[in-house]
Amino acid sequence: MRRPVAGAVLVSAVSLASVASLAGCSSADASEDEPQLKVTGAFMPRPVSDMASGFLTVANSGGAADKLTSVTSDISDDVTIHETKDQKMRQVKSFGIPAGGELNLARGGNHLMFMGLKKKLEEGQRISVELHFEKTGPIKVDLPVKETTYNPTRH
Known part of the structure; x- marks a missing residue:
């Protein structure tokens, strides 16, 4: 009678090892199913009033989509994200x-909007912002202040 018990223990041990290895595979695969975000090309044209726009690109090399949901900065308490359609801009969530x-x-398209700037900004300064996403943790980015007419597609 002891043999069947030993065999059952061996089968259980093999089953547990199989489950553990499968769990390891799925957690490795999970990272491929997550967003992998990288921010490039960030800049802010020098503002001429107490409002400013910010521009950047967020590339996602991961296997899952994400969403930019908000932006915070110490330069303004009112930073929003705006969509431009048919030459009209509107705030989006x-x-x-x-x-x-x-x-x-990019200029002429979707952008960050900074309202009620707390201080005058000059070319050469760097403005710190934090981008907030639906799935990924926040990303801190510095936006260099460029000349008012700066457009990277023309430089």
């Missing part, structure tokens, strides 16, 4: 960042 794709905030 989020911007999608597709898996394997990017979100491009």
